[in-house]
Amino acid sequence: MNVSLADPVRESELRVSTxxxxxxxxxxxxxxxxxxxxxxxxxxxxxGQFVAIVGRSGCGKSTxxxxxxxxxxxxxxxxxxxxxxxxxxxxxxxxxxxxxLLPWQRVAANVEVGLSHRKxxxxxxxxxxxxxxxxxxxxxxxxxxxVLSGGQKQRVALARALVSHPRILAFDEPxxxxxxxxxxxMQSLIEQVWQDKGFTAIVVTHDVTxxxxxxxxVLLLDAGRxxxxxxxxxxxxxxxxxxxAAAIEGRILDRLLGR
Amino acid sequence: MKRxxxxxxxxxxxxxxxxxxxxxxxxxxxxxxxxAVAEAFWRVLRSGELLRDIEISTWRAxxxxxxxxxxxxxxxxxNGLSGLSEKLTDSTLQMVRNIPHLALIPLVILWFxxxxxxxxxxxxxGVFFPIYVNTLHGVRSVDRQLLEMARAYGMSERAIxxxxxxxxxxxxxxxxxxYGLGIMWLTLIVAETISASSGIxxxxxxxxxxxxxxxxxxxxxxxxxxxxxxxxxxRLLERTCLAWNPVYADV
Numbered sequence: 260m261n262v263s264l265a266d267p268v269r270e271s272e273l274r275v276s277t278x279x280x281x282x283x284x285x286x287x288x289x290x291x292x293x294x295x296x297x298x299x300x301x302x303x304x305x306x307g308q309f310v311a312i313v314g315r316s317g318c319g320k321s322t323x324x325x326x327x328x329x330x331x332x333x334x335x336x337x338x339x340x341x342x343x344x345x346x347x348x349x350x351x352x353x354x355x356x357x358x359x360l361l362p363w364q365r366v367a368a369n370v371e372v373g374l375s376h377r378k379x380x381x382x383x384x385x386x387x388x389x390x391x392x393x394x395x396x397x398x399x400x401x402x403x404x405x406v407l408s409g410g411q412k413q414r415v416a417l418a419r420a421l422v423s424h425p426r427i428l429a430f431d432e433p434x435x436x437x438x439x440x441x442x443x444x445m446q447s448l449i450e451q452v453w454q455d456k457g458f459t460a461i462v463v464t465h466d467v468t469x470x471x472x473x474x475x476x477v478l479l480l481d482a483g484r485x486x487x488x489x490x491x492x493x494x495x496x497x498x499x500x501x502x503x504a505a506a507i508e509g510r511i512l513d514r515l516l517g518r
Numbered sequence: 519m520k521r522x523x524x525x526x527x528x529x530x531x532x533x534x535x536x537x538x539x540x541x542x543x544x545x546x547x548x549x550x551x552x553x554a555v556a557e558a559f560w561r562v563l564r565s566g567e568l569l570r571d572i573e574i575s576t577w578r579a580x581x582x583x584x585x586x587x588x589x590x591x592x593x594x595x596x597n598g599l600s601g602l603s604e605k606l607t608d609s610t611l612q613m614v615r616n617i618p619h620l621a622l623i624p625l626v627i628l629w630f631x632x633x634x635x636x637x638x639x640x641x642x643x644g645v646f647f648p649i650y651v652n653t654l655h656g657v658r659s660v661d662r663q664l665l666e667m668a669r670a671y672g673m674s675e676r677a678i679x680x681x682x683x684x685x686x687x688x689x690x691x692x693x694x695x696x697y698g699l700g701i702m703w704l705t706l707i708v709a710e711t712i713s714a715s716s717g718i719x720x721x722x723x724x725x726x727x728x729x730x731x732x733x734x735x736x737x738x739x740x741x742x743x744x745x746x747x748x749x750x751x752x753r754l755l756e757r758t759c760l761a762w763n764p765v766y767a768d769v
Contacts, residue, residue: 330670349672359667363685363762372681376672403762419671 279307279459280341280350280426282327287336289322296322298483299336306341306426309453309460311470313511314480320463321431323480327461328353328429340427349376352425356432358412360404366415367391367400373422390422391415393452410441414448421452428453430462434469443499446473450496467515471508472497479511487514550732555739558732567721572740575706575717578634579744582641583702589642590649590698591691598657598687599679611650619643620708632713637706644705645698652694656687689763692756699752703745718744 282304289297296319304310312320325331326338329348340347352373360369370387377383391397394414404412413433420428430449434442450473453460464470470477471491479487489507497504512518532552538544539551546554562568593611597604619640630636660683668678710719718737725733760766 328670330666353670355663355667357663359663361664361681361685363688363760364681372668372671372673375668375674375677405762405764 278426278457280347281306282427282459282461283339283342284323284327285337285339287323287326287333287338289319289326289331290334295334296483297326297333300483300485302478302485304459304461307457307459309450309462309473309475311462311464311474311477312480313464313467313470313477313515315515316465318480319483320480324353324429324431324461324463327351327427349423350425351427351429352420352423353429353431354413354416354420354433356435358404358409358416360412360415360419362404364404365400366396366402366404366407369404369415370418370422373419376423386422387418390418393421393455394418394448408441410437410445413437413445417445417448417452421456424456425458427459427461430460430464432464433462435465442469447496449473454495467508467511468499471504471511472499477507477511479514481515487511547729547731550735554732555735558730559736559739562721562733562736568736568740571716571718571721572744575710575719576744578637578710578717579641579702579706579748582638582706583645583698585638586642586645587649587695587698590646590694591653594650594653594691594694595657595687598654599683604654608654611647615647615651619647619705623708623712627713636713637709640709641702641705644701648697648701649691649694652690652697653687656690656694657683659690660686689760692752692760696749696752696756699748700745703741703748707741 282302284300284302287297287300287302288295300323312323314320322331326333328351329338330353337344340350360366361372364372367384367387370390371383373390374383374386388397388400391400394417396411396414396418399407399411399415404415407415416433433449434445437445446469449460449462460473462470462473467477474491477487477489477491478485479489481487489511491504491507493501493503535544535549536552539546539549539554544551550558559568593607597608622643623640626636626639630639664682664686665678668682673681706717707719710717711723714720714723718740722734722737725731725737757766
């Protein structure tokens with residue numbers, strides 16, 4: 260990357276190393292004490308795919324996501340990213356349901372948290388501001404998180420996840436706490452950065468409509484097993500209320516509700 | 519108008535006090551008039567006695583505070599971060615905490631005599647506990663979700679301490695700091711009144727020997743002033759360090 264310091268932002272640089280990684284889970288089980296939450300999950304997610312995982316509360320979907328994000332270890336089985344079983348922690352970024360911003364750091368510094376794993380920190384601020392611009396908040400870089408709205412905080416959290424160019428982005432119900440309009444805005448923002456950057460996206464949600472609007476593929480998790488694996492092959496951007504999407508949604512909901 | 523409101527009551531009290539002295543309701547030996555106190559203040563200030571005593575008292579206060587507060591902070595952090603250290607020391611410390619530190623005065627005089635060490639020891643001991651307890655509480659109440667986020671984002675243990683644990687514990691540490699400052703002056707007043715050959719407490723006790731009630735009142739007011747000053751500095755620090763928190767934000 261031959262970018263001189265005088266040269267502020269290069270379009271090309273922003274797209275560097277933005278391919279996704281493939282994920283493969285082999286025989287994953289996870290137990291907490293005597294209770295087994297996941298029973299032998301086998302799953303392949305090709306690089307760059309947008310996957311949504313839906314299911315009832317307690318079906319193990321968040322647990323599965325935390326395994327992929329490297330936050331927890333499986334009781335048995337392996338998680339492989341691009342065919343490697345270890346050393347991939349920093350290629351995966353996780354967005355939580357809550358923004359989890361450090362309230363005592365300004366917005367830009369919070370985005371820089373996403374670069375914590377890197378040794379050198381010379382261009383941290385510049386990268387943070389660039390990434391904030393991608394989520395439309397570069398003008399709020401110097402604010403405290405407490406003055407931002409819920410949706411803005413979640414966008415800062417998205418910038419924090421994006422700033423290190425992750426190859427996999429995992430979302431744990433990231434929009435669960437937002438109001439309906441802000442949700443729709445965030446959904447299209449997430450779709451847009453995903454299309455821009457080409458990372459592999461894995462979203463855990465309890466909202467089937469959201470899953471069908473965003474994902475290439477919807478997995479339904481039931482009692483620790485993959486109960487349904489649906490491909491959503493519809494043109495993007497998808498509009499809410501599209502009849503084809505509604506049909507897929509109906510099938511998933513029927514299965515979820517046991518109808 | 520609103521800014522003047524807090525001053526109304528003190529001014530009324532002062533006027534009533536002056537009037538009571540003027541008309542002989544309050545005798546000089548019980549309570550000299552505010553003007554007499556002001557005169558005494560001017561007198562001890564001019565002689566250089568006052569500044570010397572303020573200096574020595576302030577030094578004692580802050581030296582004791584630094585020692586006690588420093589140890590309290592370090593132990594609070596250590597016990598907040600390490601379960602082993604907490605198991606080992608916390609219950610002992612809680613036991614000692616329930617002894618009023620001023621109850622140790624006879625023992626302290628036996629150990630250190632009536633020199634500087636005795637006063638420093640008492641102040642340090644008094645300040646230790648509020649700082650310790652509040653630092654420990656602060657570290658414990660740091661948001662688990664933020665810690666998990668920091669680990670997930672690859673922060674080093676050092677970075678986690680300085681960017682998550684310490685700032686997260688800071689509001690609570692400030693509570694301990696302000697509480698400790700109060701105890702610091704209280705302890706010093708007691709220690710200086712009982713045994714000292716310099717300092718404001720000594721000035722008060724010395725004036726009592728000569729029935730100089732006005733100087734005694736001056737000493738008491740100086741204590742009040744120093745206490746208020748220390749608290750104001752702590753509040754200013756609090757507002758600067760915790761500017762991120764809407765509760766402390768300057769409005």
